[in-house]
Amino acid sequence: MRVLIIEDEIPAQRLLVDLLNSMKRDIEIAGCLGSVRESVKWFKQNSHPEIVLLDIQLSDGVSFDIMKEVNIESLIIFVTAYDEYAIRAFKVNSLDYLLKPVEVHELEEAFQKYDNYGLKFIQTKNLDTNYEELISVIKNSLPGYRKRFLIRSNESWFQVPVEEIAYFYSLQKITFAVTFKKREYPVDFSLENLKEQLDPDVFFKINRQFIVNLNAISRVHSWFQGKLVLEINPSPMEKPVVGKDKVAAFKRWMDR
Incomplete structure (x- = not known):
């Protein structure tokens, strides 16, 4: 059985790969994709797998943008952090949907549905879905800012x-x-990408090296050449300096 993963977050991709590899099934992972653009290209150039594990929100759009461009001849298992999408997901011929973080027994149950109903489901797929309407509704209801990060530690996730x-x-x-408890974790995003994902009322990118949480700042000091240096808790090894070009915006942010 060939399975394609379409998920824009690298830790979530890795988790799905680990779960698939742990299942007692003959599974070939056809690929891991992270955007609408590369997914459309992949489906046009490759034979379609039996199952697609598909996140709804991707780096350059939503997964229904893919379906608008190509007729996916696979059964879809939606993998999403957003429960409100579930009902709409079933209306676009999905075999199942799973909420993040996915557990192996949930994935196995979804694959069992393929074993039981796969061929019959493919024969009764509805090709009249209004993807334009779905895309509009879902894009308008996407959550504004990131709420959590999925972190890998050795062979586990949290x-x-x-x-x-x-x-x-x-x-x-x-x-x-x-973290405020002085624990440190690598994340698979650049600071510039994180800036777009985080609530700007809480987080501020002070320079090329730091994004700080307002609640971590205990004191602000004037520094040379019109810059500012922050006291933050826990203390980093490098001085968290607010660049001169960001000082005015930083003060407005602090004074809201």
């Missing part, structure tokens, strides 16, 4: 809520999240 993170920093092209 979630870290955003409100527990004091700051993010970048070192040698790797981004780390540091």
Whole structure:
């Protein structure tokens, strides 16, 4: 059985790969894709697998953008963090939907549905779905900002809520999240990408190395050349300096 994973978050991709590899089935992972654009290209150039594990929100749109461009000849198992999408997902010929973080027994149950109903389901697929309407509704209801991060530790996975993170920093092209409890985890996003995902009322990108949580700042000091230096808890190894070009915006942010 060939399975394609379409998921834009690298940790979630890895988790699905690990779960598939742990199942007692003959599974070939056809690929791991992260965007609408590359998924459309893949489906046009490759034979379609039996099953697609499909996230709803992707890096450049929503998964229904793919279906608008190509007729996917696979059965779809939606994998999403957003329960409100579930009913709509079933209306577009999905075999099942799973809420993140996915457990192996849930994935096995979804595959069991394929064993029981797969061929019959394919023969009765509805090709009249209004994808334009679905795309519009879902894009308008997407949650505004990230609420948690899925973190890998050795062979296990766990979630870290955003409100527990004091700051993010970048070192040698790797981004780390540091919690108020002084725990540090690598995350698979650049600071620029994180800036778009985080609530701007709570987080501020002070320079190329740091994004700080407002609640982590205990004091702000003037520094040379019109810059500012922050006291944040827990203390980072590098000084968290607010660049001169960001000082005015930073002060407005602090004074809201």
